[in-house]
Amino acid sequence: MDKDGTLYVNTVWTTRIVTLVGFLMCGTVTEAAGQEGDSTSVILLGDGQIERGETDSAEAAFNRAIKMGAKAQGLNGLGKVMVAKGRNHYRQAFKYYRRSLGADKKFVEAQLNIARLHAYLRDRDTKGAYRKAIKMSPEQVEGYIELANFLVDTEGADAGPEVDQLLAAYIERETQDPAGYVLWMESLADRAMVREIRNVSSILLERFTGETGFLPALGQAEAAAGQVDLSMEHWSRFLSAASEEMRSVYDDLSRVAGEDDVASLKALKDESEREAVITRFWRDRDASSGLSGNGARAEHYRRVWYSIRNFSKGNSPFDKRGDVYVRYGEPDYRSRSGYPNPPPTGAAELVRERLYNEIGVNAPSLSSRDQSVDSWFADMGDPSSPIDPPMTEPVYPLVGVGDAKWESWIYSRIGGGVEFVFVDIALNGNFSFPQTPSGANIPTRVLARLVEHHPGAIYETLASEQPQHYDFPFGFAPLEFYYDVATFRGSTGRTRLEVYFGVPTAHLERAKLKDGRTIYAVERTLTLRGGPENQAFRKNDVGGYEAPDGQPDRTLVELASLDVRAGDYRLNVEVLDRASGKWGIYSQDVQIPEMPDSLSISDLSLAWSVSASPTDRRFRKHIDGLDPEMDVWVIPLPSRSFFKGRPFNIYYEVYGLTRDEFGQTRYQVSYTVDQQIRKGAGAFGALRTMFRRAVSDREPQVSIGYESTGETADEPVYLEIDTKELKPGYNRVTVAVTDQVSGQVARREAIMRLVDR
Template sequence: MLILLTIALVAATALGFTQPHAGSEKKLAAQQLFRQTLSARAALSLEEYIRQLERVTAFDGKFAEAFHELGRAYIEQETIAGRDRAIVALERAIQLAPQNTEYRYTMAKLQLRRGAYATAKSEFRKIMKLDPMDARPYYQLALFREEDMLHYRDMVSPHENATIYFYEFANKDFAEAERLFRSAIGLDPKMADAYHHLAGLYFDAQLYEKMATLMEKAVTHLSSVDLFLFLGLARQQLGKADAAMQAYQQALELMPPADRAFFYSLQTVLSPDSLKIYERTPDSLQTQRQQLFWTARDPLFLTEANERLLEHFGRIAYANLRYGIPEKNIAGWKTDRGQTLIRFGQPRWRTRTRADLGTSATGRVTLNASKEFWDYGDFQMIFEDRFLNRNYAFAWGGVGEIDGKVIFDEKIRELPERYVFPHGGGRLKLPHVIAQFRDRQNPDSTKVEIYFGVADSVVYSTKPALHRGLFFFDENWSVIRQWREKRRLVNSTAAADHLADRWPVRMRPGTYQISLEVLDPKSSRSGAERETVVIEDFSAERLHMSSVVLAVADSSSSVLELYRDHNVHLVPVFLQEFFGETPIYVYYEIYNLALDAAGRSRYHLDYVVEPAPENKGLISRAAIRLGKLLGWRRQRMTIGSTFEAAGGSHDEKLYQRLEILGQPAGQYHLTIRVTDRVSGQSASRRVTLAIKQKNENND
């Protein structure tokens, strides 16, 4: 094909196209050669294509379309000289056809690439006047305003007596950028980039409702990965996790497989050492590790969506919008700011200094680059615009200065990633106690009782129907069992200002990761408590004790009732806290007591209440010792008692009222030891409790 097309062009030259004489002949020859050159474009090298277009313009110096095409070809050379030649060619095209907006648009885009922003803006404004219905110049001018808004939004200029802020400039740029983006969308409802950037504008201004409405409109016109990602991001900020996940899933389905895999990849969130291991892991095992990683970080299993994974998707989407460098084909997630954002999220505060001139120690005038500071509360990241192109990178550390890259590398070794789940605007505290007993119905299982409360004044006063969930996972965070239900919690005298509940389940012995969760569907506030629990095996034929449960006497709630007989009704105390005058009960069970020849069990009980070691600093410990010597502080004492007991069964259910009135406030350990007088075996349990005074803050 190349040979035939080349022959055709050579034949055209031989037929007289190189040396036409009359003006009309030259014009006709130029048009014919131009059409042949365009038709042969795919078969010609760029240099051959340029040579033929130069021949066309040589035949007809007033052929505007040919000069425009020649300018575009020069641009493709990707050289400074090529861009300079393109300027000359495009200027000639515009001179010949000043009303042609396409020629001006090509010139404006070229001036953008050359950094001649004022000239580019001028051309875009001329296009708007020539053709007010062309959406492109509105979009391009909006990008300038958007960039200025981002530049001034966080900028400060410290002076000796005051600090100057640039909010007014940023607000004006925001309003104009919004107007121009909306104008572009109105003229071209399928301009995806305009939707995308306007959504980013709304995100930065925290106008999430506007952002969601815009994206919902956009996806009715276009099926774009970026638009669905930003729709998910908007819904996520509005607390609509399930709807956000739906939008993200639509974006993932539109992605090529490699891009989709990157969104789940751990390469942007692991520590350097873990990343080396991860990259050497086979693909199939990488997938398993990804599932474990993201599942373990799901903050609320009660919801269908994994909010941590949603946050990760949103961070990547925002990084690619705000921090990408299109002219260098660098994705936003690869930049220094993009990597920081993906690992740690949006900073609490962001400030930017203006570039200015300074003087070195030798008296030489230096340029102090604009710096951008991201404050996360407990650490700060520093970036700088060292090349004055607004592409901020980690600040270089000079003599006596902090290097931004060093800060980042040290931080990701200590804290590879961070996410703080908002819990609907306020986390519900869930104090709880987990107790284990033998399952008399199924010897292969253990009866697990979870007693918990919700520590929240609003929930306590309104008493809404709450969603509650209990989830058991294995060591790889694969679900073993789960329960979800909606119910109203009850008042308990065991803890003031708490609603309380009880959750009995049966589980096989083993080690589990568990998550106890509560969600208020009206306010979206939630709470979750995670811990590793070893479920004991009570099936062996030896002396066993159940968990020791601290309780109070309370006959008002059958829902929370732990034990009852004709003398007492016991309710667990999930706070493990008691005021000095409150009677404290303990409940526990003994299994596999041996029986003597008369069919009777005989066993010895030891109760010891002793002060828990105080975790104090050196100065605090010295002050406590001095206070004891001078009589300022009552000493906490060890209290003990013993009992001999007998029964007619292998198993016993026991409760005991503890008499520790008058003990000073503090943490105590209660140890109960059972010794079987028949078999000689013994078993013991320890539980921690707190004694508080009435005037103590009970939060």
């Protein structure tokens, strides 16, 4: 409470300051109105005097109302006067509210004021007090939304189901008030309930055209569903309605950029140049396949929005927790004082164990938190025998903090695994890093470790070395798919990069069309950045595939290609299930080779089938300059996984064969397949399709060779290989082509996996 009696409470938009009288009064009256002898007017007069800070006059007015027969209302008013006078009078306020209920046990306003005062004090009686008010008058809506608001503020996502019930009751009674919807969207957003938000987004946008409070939740949900451009539309509309001061908080790059970037941005005066720099900044940090940078930017806005709502009680725009959250996002594990914390996750526990033994402390029990500092640093015995840290308390020792509130955040994917500890020493909601422990009896070596691992020092080092960390949007639901890449000679001196997508329908949801049919709606995107001119390329397509009920699961196969100059690139491959909102993205560095005029071979494409007869036009292979009669139809197998006993197919193209004096080409082809000894390679298929080269000292399982003649310098080549004699596991396929006219040799390799049925 401020000096003027102002209470700080969390509302459905942001944490803001409202006066207690703001939710105790339904109006004000003039001084003259209170002179008429009407007890109602006298009550309203007293409320107005509280609002103006005239507590003595208000007290007199309420006492007069009691004498006029309005005992319950007057006693309730005296309770409000005590609240306005400050914390030392809260006990008396409770007494007046209870006496008011004693005068009229159905006077729900007094019960709500009891609940409100409990909520301000954040004590354990708050929920029961609000529940009692709701039971007294189920149709009075304040109890529902105020209790929901309190639960969101104090328990966060843990209170989600209870918040949903309360807000459903509120919305049922107040269908035209957006406040309930806004708070509901915030609660769903904090629980990453993407589908639930998206299911009602169109209704909210249509019903409340001028309301912007729920737009951040919609922006978060669309980003999590892979719709980053739509997400930014929601964020842009939200920020356009915000104050200039608030917009500057969202667009402040000082919390996520290095010093050089910040200095360069400040030096720019032209707004269009500033926006271009900001766009490039986000694009370079974007994990999505868009070229706008909207994925990273939308996630940054979400983090700022979350920090303002959750970490701004004691500091503006937010405290140190917000600074960390905006840079690094949601921690892998979070524990707090005064809460039943879950056990640490596996990744978090590994970080905690390492830090605990690196720092070298003996944490006292929770009940002895105030004991002498020296007890933390008793002899740990054999340093080679690691000991386990306490279950949920911070690893970093909190000494001399008394009853201060604390939070411990563990990040396993930044800085090699770190812990940030925050404390609220003044109990005013402003969390900061703790003080470094000090004591005459602390060994110098221990003190050095405490300084080294101090959360503030860790933060400063990380902020300079890794100013931010973005991967996937909060609430992202991963979609598993396969992909593979191959390069062929393209047009006008370029190389054609082909990307093959394989999406198992078992991981998709059906979308129902207006005509009653069901389909799988799959959006595919590939982007390529880099090359000799540092260019960016993007290709996007949406496919609809029949999905009748009862159809067995299958893998949807698609192809996308780009003709680009040879060079080093960064490839992003993204697939979105439009029905469920799940999406997946994989990135890899690719080297696009130049196809010389001399003998060369394209990549080996491992295929489900290869046919010289037309099948699916999407998979037609044509080499420029050759008769279309030589075209081949190749259906790729992005997983490169074949069942043992079923033949597998290889397709590739040979370029630059030399003709002899008779205009003929003569060349020899050899194929070998050998079992792979692959150490340390990544998972196959869904996670990776580019493999480390492995060595094998075994004899090839299959070795095939033949000679061929032709009339063209370029030829498509394909072969079917029997797998009956091959061993299950990973196998390396090597193709060597020897030009018998020029004597040149070209080789290519590929890895395939053979699995038992």
